[in-house]
Amino acid sequence: MGSPMSLVVESIAKRFDRFPALKGVSFSAPTGCFLALLGPSGSGKTTLLRILGGLEFAESGRVKFEDVEWLSLPARERRAGFVFQQYALFRHMTVAKNIAFGLEVRGRRTRPPRAEIARRVEELLALVQLDGLGKRYPSQLSGGQRQRVALARALAIEPRMLLLDEPFGALDAKVRKELRLWLRHIHDKTGITTVFVTHDQEEAMELADLVAILNQGSIEQIGTPAEIRRAPASEFVADFIDIKAEGQPNPVIAKFEPRALRA
Amino acid sequence: MSNIAQVLRPRPATQDHPVARTLLVAIAALFVVLFLLLPLITVFAEALKNGVTTAIAAITEPDAVSAIRLTLIAAGIAVPLNLIFGLSASWAISKFDFRGKTFLVTLIDLPFSVSPVVSGLVYVVIFGMQGWLGPYLRDHDIKIIFALPGIVLATMFVTFPFVARELIPLMTDQGRDEEEAATSLGASGWKTFRRVTLPNIKWGLLYAALLCNARAMGEFGAVSVVSGHIRGQTNTMPLHVEVLYNDYQFVAAFAVASLLAMLALVTLAVKTFLEWHYADEIAAIHKH
Numbered sequence: 001m002g003s004p005m006s007l008v009v010e011s012i013a014k015r016f017d018r019f020p021a022l023k024g025v026s027f028s029a030p031t032g033c034f035l036a037l038l039g040p041s042g043s044g045k046t047t048l049l050r051i052l053g054g055l056e057f058a059e060s061g062r063v064k065f066e067d068v069e070w071l072s073l074p075a076r077e078r079r080a081g082f083v084f085q086q087y088a089l090f091r092h093m094t095v096a097k098n099i100a101f102g103l104e105v106r107g108r109r110t111r112p113p114r115a116e117i118a119r120r121v122e123e124l125l126a127l128v129q130l131d132g133l134g135k136r137y138p139s140q141l142s143g144g145q146r147q148r149v150a151l152a153r154a155l156a157i158e159p160r161m162l163l164l165d166e167p168f169g170a171l172d173a174k175v176r177k178e179l180r181l182w183l184r185h186i187h188d189k190t191g192i193t194t195v196f197v198t199h200d201q202e203e204a205m206e207l208a209d210l211v212a213i214l215n216q217g218s219i220e221q222i223g224t225p226a227e228i229r230r231a232p233a234s235e236f237v238a239d240f241i242d243i244k245a246e247g248q249p250n251p252v253i254a255k256f257e258p259r260a261l262r263a
Numbered sequence: 264m265s266n267i268a269q270v271l272r273p274r275p276a277t278q279d280h281p282v283a284r285t286l287l288v289a290i291a292a293l294f295v296v297l298f299l300l301l302p303l304i305t306v307f308a309e310a311l312k313n314g315v316t317t318a319i320a321a322i323t324e325p326d327a328v329s330a331i332r333l334t335l336i337a338a339g340i341a342v343p344l345n346l347i348f349g350l351s352a353s354w355a356i357s358k359f360d361f362r363g364k365t366f367l368v369t370l371i372d373l374p375f376s377v378s379p380v381v382s383g384l385v386y387v388v389i390f391g392m393q394g395w396l397g398p399y400l401r402d403h404d405i406k407i408i409f410a411l412p413g414i415v416l417a418t419m420f421v422t423f424p425f426v427a428r429e430l431i432p433l434m435t436d437q438g439r440d441e442e443e444a445a446t447s448l449g450a451s452g453w454k455t456f457r458r459v460t461l462p463n464i465k466w467g468l469l470y471a472a473l474l475c476n477a478r479a480m481g482e483f484g485a486v487s488v489v490s491g492h493i494r495g496q497t498n499t500m501p502l503h504v505e506v507l508y509n510d511y512q513f514v515a516a517f518a519v520a521s522l523l524a525m526l527a528l529v530t531l532a533v534k535t536f537l538e539w540h541y542a543d544e545i546a547a548i549h550k551h
Contacts, residue, residue, distance in 0.1 A: 053447055054446075054447070055443050055446070055447065075446045075447055076446050076447070076448075076449045076450060076451065077449070078447075079449065080447060081447070081448075082443070082444065082447040084440050084443070084444065086438075086440055088440035088441050088443065088444040089441075089444075090441055090444070090445075090458075090459055091441070091463065092462040092463060093462075101445070101448055101450070101458075102448035102449055102450075105445070105448065105449055105450040105451070105454045105458065106449060150444075153444075153448065154447075154448075156448075157448055157449060163447075
């Protein structure tokens with residue numbers, strides 16, 4: 001790595017009603033890094049991601065990204081590609097239209113010509129291995145295919161940051177594993193700074209350059225998977241990544257997340 | 264052998280006894296015939312009792328034409344306005360969190376629980392000659408009660424919940440994900456609404472418009488209070504039916520009533536057509 005710390009998060013706090021979701025979270029990550037936010041449900045990881053994406057607002061704290069005051073930019077000006085657990089594809093649009101959306105809604109001056117948009121869509125379809133499916137509707141695709149469309153749609157705006165909220169949470173184990181490797185591959189190819197939320201420690205440890213482990217609105221530890229495995233900072237971390245079982249996922253810790261059932 | 268097979272053949276758990284099924288269907292059918300079909304037939308039969316020409320004469324005489332026109336104008340103003348209000352309210356309620364949201368939902372439903380006559384009276388109290396704003400309106404020569412504005416207001420009040428009622432559950436069910444995705448992709452609020460939200464609710468909106476329109480044209484109670492029943496001027500179709508009936512002009516009354524009944528049938532037909540013709544699209548939108 002060794003590249004400058006381009007994402008600097010400083011004491012971000014957020015409450016829902018009176019329940020604190022984030023209690024002053026700080027960390028930094030280098031440019032082009034693949035960062036996983038790992039934690040049980042209710043740990044605040046999704047809230048943190050949504051704050052980075054501009055879909056939620058922090059009560060205090062600041063975020064600097066590539067020398068920009070990130071939180072003072074409105075969501076639609078951040079160019080942060082967001083991928084949702086439930087895909088959030090536009091259901092009345094074809095796959096191609098979904099992918100083109102971010103380009104087509106641009107102002108007249110910055111919008112690429114139609115032919116250029118079509119070319120980009122074809123390129124992205126190829127990148128996510130869905131060539132020829134541009135005319136389908138989201139309801140005609142499998143879960144894994146939908147999530148790949150969602151990723152292509154996020155990549156179409158040439159995002160400065162890629163934010164993924166449990167993107168594989170609604171998929172079955174096999175597809176999950178395939179997509180995981182594929183996502184890492186895409187990240188390495190594009191070099192976009194990526195923040196990935198998951199409650200699956202195996203997924204985080206296998207995929208990420210940096211893993212931040214959250215618990216009850218605070219970061220317990222942040223480090224490379226190797227560092228965390230070697231020296232877990234707390235009982236909670238050790239327990240959560242389940243060192244005793246040596247990388248075997250602990251069925252108790254693969255927490256029950258009701259959101260995953262909505263698929 | 265065949266006896267045993269018969270005993271062992273299981274009945275699906277969800278299937279009721281054939282007798283119970285037949286009985287239920289019969290009761291439902293009887294109800295439909297007795298309370299829906301029979302009155303409808305009666306209306307048309309009474310209207311055509313003295314022949315088609317009499318019926319046509321009854322709906323083409325000046326007072327009837329004026330009533331039809333007034334009904335169309337009132338609905339033509341009230342329905343689009345209620346579409347806009349209902350859409351805004353549903354949008355706010357389903358996509359944003361704010362204080363007093365449940366109260367707002369209750370308030371929107373109010374016209375359903377208040378007797379239309381009461382809602383009409385409220386407008387008389389506010390805008391009538393002896394009402395709160397009466398002197399001011401008289402000085403400025405503005406007529407609301409016993410005139411078109413009052414009729415439109417009363418119609419709007421009564422039909423206010425239709426659009427919101429249809430859209431709030433639909434939009435809540437669809438969630439905010441797609442709007443959030445659109446925002447993160449750089450779409451402005453207006454573009455998000457036009458390209459994402461509106462296409463997702465267009466069928467719901469169309470249904471709501473149909474129902475709202477049917478009720479707007481058929482409203483009696485509230486409009487009756489504010490209209491003043493001036494023949495050829497402030498009588499809508501339902502009021503005209505009442506006036507004719509009270510004058511013992513039964514054939515004419517039923518002729519105009521059959522027009523209203525036809526409106527209901529057209530509404531039903533359009534709704535069925537839409538459901539049948541766009542079934543796939545509607546299902547795709549409702550399905551997540």
